[in-house]
Amino acid sequence: MPSGRVTIADVARRAGVSTAAVSKVVRGAYGVSAEMQARVSQAIDELGYRPHAAARALRGRTYTLGVMLSDTRNPFFPDIIEGVTGHLSDTQYQVLLGPGGIEPRTQARMTDAMIDRSMDGLILISPVMTDAELTAIATAVPVVVVGRHGGSAAYGAVVDDDVMGARLVVDHLVGLGHTRIAHITHLERARAQGLPHTVRAEGYRQAMRAHGLADDVLATSFTEEGGYEGARQLLARADRPTAIFAGADIAALGVLRAADEAGLSVPEDLSVAGYDNIGIASLKRISLTSVDQDGQAIGAIAAQLLVERIEGRTRSVTSSVSPTLIVRGTTGPPRH
Amino acid sequence: MPSGRVTIADVARRAGVSTAAVSKVVRGAYGVSAEMQARVSQAIDELGYRPHAAARALRGRTYTLGVMLSDTRNPFFPDIIEGVTGHLSDTQYQVLLGPGGIEPRTQARMTDAMIDRSMDGLILISPVMTDAELTAIATAVPVVVVGRHGGSAAYGAVVDDDVMGARLVVDHLVGLGHTRIAHITHLERARAQGLPHTVRAEGYRQAMRAHGLADDVLATSFTEEGGYEGARQLLARADRPTAIFAGADIAALGVLRAADEAGLSVPEDLSVAGYDNIGIASLKRISLTSVDQDGQAIGAIAAQLLVERIEGRTRSVTSSVSPTLIVRGTTGPPRH
DNA sequence: TTGGTTGTGTAGAACGTTCTCCATTGTTAG
DNA sequence: CTAACAATGGAGAACGTTCTACACAACCAA
Numbered sequence: 001m002p003s004g005r006v007t008i009a010d011v012a013r014r015a016g017v018s019t020a021a022v023s024k025v026v027r028g029a030y031g032v033s034a035e036m037q038a039r040v041s042q043a044i045d046e047l048g049y050r051p052h053a054a055a056r057a058l059r060g061r062t063y064t065l066g067v068m069l070s071d072t073r074n075p076f077f078p079d080i081i082e083g084v085t086g087h088l089s090d091t092q093y094q095v096l097l098g099p100g101g102i103e104p105r106t107q108a109r110m111t112d113a114m115i116d117r118s119m120d121g122l123i124l125i126s127p128v129m130t131d132a133e134l135t136a137i138a139t140a141v142p143v144v145v146v147g148r149h150g151g152s153a154a155y156g157a158v159v160d161d162d163v164m165g166a167r168l169v170v171d172h173l174v175g176l177g178h179t180r181i182a183h184i185t186h187l188e189r190a191r192a193q194g195l196p197h198t199v200r201a202e203g204y205r206q207a208m209r210a211h212g213l214a215d216d217v218l219a220t221s222f223t224e225e226g227g228y229e230g231a232r233q234l235l236a237r238a239d240r241p242t243a244i245f246a247g248a249d250i251a252a253l254g255v256l257r258a259a260d261e262a263g264l265s266v267p268e269d270l271s272v273a274g275y276d277n278i279g280i281a282s283l284k285r286i287s288l289t290s291v292d293q294d295g296q297a298i299g300a301i302a303a304q305l306l307v308e309r310i311e312g313r314t315r316s317v318t319s320s321v322s323p324t325l326i327v328r329g330t331t332g333p334p335r336h
Numbered sequence: 337m338p339s340g341r342v343t344i345a346d347v348a349r350r351a352g353v354s355t356a357a358v359s360k361v362v363r364g365a366y367g368v369s370a371e372m373q374a375r376v377s378q379a380i381d382e383l384g385y386r387p388h389a390a391a392r393a394l395r396g397r398t399y400t401l402g403v404m405l406s407d408t409r410n411p412f413f414p415d416i417i418e419g420v421t422g423h424l425s426d427t428q429y430q431v432l433l434g435p436g437g438i439e440p441r442t443q444a445r446m447t448d449a450m451i452d453r454s455m456d457g458l459i460l461i462s463p464v465m466t467d468a469e470l471t472a473i474a475t476a477v478p479v480v481v482v483g484r485h486g487g488s489a490a491y492g493a494v495v496d497d498d499v500m501g502a503r504l505v506v507d508h509l510v511g512l513g514h515t516r517i518a519h520i521t522h523l524e525r526a527r528a529q530g531l532p533h534t535v536r537a538e539g540y541r542q543a544m545r546a547h548g549l550a551d552d553v554l555a556t557s558f559t560e561e562g563g564y565e566g567a568r569q570l571l572a573r574a575d576r577p578t579a580i581f582a583g584a585d586i587a588a589l590g591v592l593r594a595a596d597e598a599g600l601s602v603p604e605d606l607s608v609a610g611y612d613n614i615g616i617a618s619l620k621r622i623s624l625t626s627v628d629q630d631g632q633a634i635g636a637i638a639a640q641l642l643v644e645r646i647e648g649r650t651r652s653v654t655s656s657v658s659p660t661l662i663v664r665g666t667t668g669p670p671r672h
Numbered sequence: 673t674t675g676g677t678t679g680t681g682t683a684g685a686a687c688g689t690t691c692t693c694c695a696t697t698g699t700t701a702g
Numbered sequence: 703c704t705a706a707c708a709a710t711g712g713a714g715a716a717c718g719t720t721c722t723a724c725a726c727a728a729c730c731a732a
Contacts, residue, residue, distance in 0.1 A: 007688055018712045023690060031710055053453045054393030055688030058717040062390065064453065066432075072417050073615075078408040085435055094449040096402075097433035099421055113430040117389045117400065117453070224619055257621045279409075280616050283560055285593045343718055354682045359720060367680060391718030394687040 006049045015043035026051060057118040063092045065306060066114040068100045070107060070126045075249075075278040076295040080125060080146065083299020093120070093307070104128050115140050121306045126195075142309035144302045149194035156305040157318045158298050162196050165291040165323040166203030166245075167210075169273045172289075172325055173243045174211050176333045178271060181208065182216040182241040184230040184251055197222065200247045200275060222247065227254025235262050235270070242270065242334040249274035249281050249290055256286070256330070267332035277326055287329035297321050342385045351379035362387055393454040399428045401642060402450035404436045406443060406462045411585075411614040412631040416461060416482065419635020429456070429643070440464050451476050457642045462531075478645035480638045485530035492641040493654040494634050498532050501627040501659040502539030502581075503546075505609045508625075508661055509579045510547050512669045514607060517544065518552040518577040520566040520587055533558065536583045536611060558583065563590025571598050571606070578606065578670040585610035585617050585626055592622070592666070603668035613662055623665035633657050 008026070012019045017040065024032050025040040032040075043049075053062045067084060069077055085095050098114055100107035107127055114122055119141065126147040127134065135154045137143055143155035151157035166183075173181050183204045186197040201217055208215040218234060220226035227246050234241055235258060246252035252274030256266060264270045274281060277292035301319050308315055344362070348355045353376065360368050361376040368376075379385075389398050403420060405413055421431050434450055436443035443463055450458055457478040463470065471490045473479055479491035487493035502519075509517050519540045522533040537553055544551040554570060556562035563582050570577055571594060582588035588610030592602060600606045610617060613628035637655050644650060 005688090009688080019689080020691080020712055020714090021710090024711085027690080029691090033710065036711080050448060050452055052688055053449075054390045054398065055717090056690075057390030058394065058688080058719090059690040060717095061690095062453070069433075072414040081408050081435055085437070094446075094453075095435060096453075097405075097435060099417055099431060099433060101421070110430075112386065113389075116386055117398070117430075117432075253616075253619055253621065257619070260621060280589075283589055283593070285589065285596065286621075341718090345718080355719080356682055356684090356721080357680090360681090363720080365721090369680060372680080388718055391687090392720075394689090394718080395720040396687095397720095 066119040079295025080299035083296035087300040087303040144306040162199040163203035167207040168325040170207035178243040180241040224254040227251030231255040231258035249278045271331040289331040402455040415631025416635035419632035423636040423639040480642045498535040499539035503543040504661040506543035514579040516577040560590040563587030567591040567594035607667040625667040
């Protein structure tokens with residue numbers, strides 16, 4: 001009784017050949033006649049054979065790619081994942097996601113676990129670890145990092161051009177006639193360098209300077225509450241800004257609430273823009289002007305880079321994706 | 337040169353014992369003296385040894401649990417995942433997520449892939465497949481299904497008590513004085529039985545009947561647009577409902593938009609309630625009354641059930657989690 | 673003494689693949 | 703006809719674990 005799993009030996013017996021031959025056919029390796037190929041393929045279909053990944057892992061590939069998620073709740077992860085799986089759907093590779101948590105310790109545990117499961121390559125999304133740790137991982141397995149500016153030669157990297165994204169927003173607001181434009185950013189936890197919010201804030205400053213305007217950055221946090229608190233402080237000022245650019249949509253929602261409470265109408269009294277273009281931003285009731293990152297493109301490029309690395313064709317190192325500004329109802333010309 | 341990985345043989349050599357002994361220590365198996373235990377542990381620490389999961393897979397466990405996600409975008413998946421990982425964080429088990437997509441075909445591919453990677457057990461979240469397919473998977477590997485009512489003895493199941501959830505909403509609205517309460521549900525794709533929205537609609541009907549009220553179910557879809565369209569139809573009627581209970585929050589957001597456009601104020605002219613208690617429901621600007629599922633509890637229970645199954649202590653079969661009603665600003669007494 | 677038990681450690685065979693040789697055949701060049 | 707070579711298939715050794723047998727020692731009971 002062939003208890004349970006169909007193995008390569010079962011296929012070999014059925015087709016009347018050696019296991020080595022079957023292995024060749026399965027892998028599409030060189031040295032198989034058309035007749036052999038047909039016979040083995042038939043046996044595979046008849047028995048419903050599927051290679052056992054763990055056994056493969058002991059010698060060669062597992063055809064498994066790991067994606068480490070730093071925060072499952074981040075609303076544009078689904079886009080990135082869709083991009084990754086979409087790009088890989090016609091290949092042999094399978095994608096498995098690892099919830100790494102926010103803590104460096106748990107993230108390290110997850111990457112270790114992925115390496116222990118001999119994944120062929122890893123995509124790390126917004127990893128919170130030092131560059132040394134990152135490099136250490138990258139020596140054990142091909143790695144592509146998403147969402148961290150900077151980076152090293154040891155691994156590939158895909159980033160959204162956050163400087164450009166911030167500039168798009170500033171240009172848009174200036175074009176509408178705003179001059180007092182404030183920016184709400186996330187309080188730097190001083191752990192890792194090159195995190196998106198830092199770069200966005202820097203892009204905002206650059207863009208303001210380019211327009212000859214004074215910048216005005218307030219650091220709270222990227223939460224609804226953080227946006228609310230930040231906006232309350234900004235709106236309490238004598239010469240309150242006519243526009244607030246929040247570094248993340250979730251914070252922009254808090255800004256909208258603060259505007260509501262202050263009796264300010266949006267966009268007449270206050271223009272509001274966010275970043276990330278999360279799903280609810282497009283709901284008509286919210287209609288938030290935001291910067292869209294095309295997470296799907298980012299995911300697809302990350303997957304492509306990773307496969308290149310795995311297969312030894314390390315072409316490019318860092319790839320940057322251009323964001324787009326989605327203008328909706330929360331931005332308009334200032335009142336007077 | 338010990339190229340790359342530290343193996344059990346390296347540890348054995350260092351500690352001056354056999355590989356079998358090291359294996360015993362690693363697994364915490366019976367038959368090791370305290371002295372041996374100490375010596376091996378020290379060698380493990382010194383060398384930084386971690387067992388190779390793939391090699392383990394060939395004989396015993398991989399200590400890997402797979403969670404198949406049917407739709408990465410579903411907003412309460414993060415809660416479930418948090419529950420699963422939280423419950424497992426002190427154990428040896430690692431959780432890996434598999435994006436299965438919405439199509440039955442891709443979901444099947446993912447579950448196959450997880451079995452091929454010899455995961456010790458699988459949690460399937462809202463799988464779209466027939467009960468026969470489900471049972472087939474469950475014979476190959478221990479399985480716990482989340483979010484499908486019904487189910488078989490072959491696998492464990494955890495569900496939210498959707499009947500109760502619907503009743504909570506109806507009771508709440510009736511308690512406020514409403515009598516014309518409509519329900520918006522999702523159009524049945526007639527694939528699988530026992531999907532949450534069907535059960536919610538049924539629960540709504542039961543509850544209305546219990547109050548001696550006429551039910552009024554409209555099937556559109558669980559999208560913002562679906563909620564909007566449904567509400568438009570309902571609000572155009574001569575004796576329009578004074579309350580709308582949408583089977584999902586995302587649809588409730590569409591209902592709110594329709595109310596806005598119709599010039600109806602919420603909750604004075606129209607009460608609105610949703611289901612799922614997604615993140616934005618709590619934003620002050622939305623403040624949607626909704627049914628909370630405690631995804632974290634669901635995840636934790638699923639993990640527990642799965643581990644029990646893996647370790648042969650199949651205690652319970654189906655576990656039901658009670659939802660709670662979160663009353664917020666979108667429900668109130670009808671105007672007159 | 674013999675025989676049994678208990679406690680501790682090891683040898684070595686799996687597990688299901690991949691992949692490096694090697695053997696066999698057929699073809700072609702000289 | 704022989705030598706060289708290309709094309710194809712197979713044997714068998716890995717890969718890093720687990721786990722069943724078994725060996726050995728120490729102890730105890732009869």
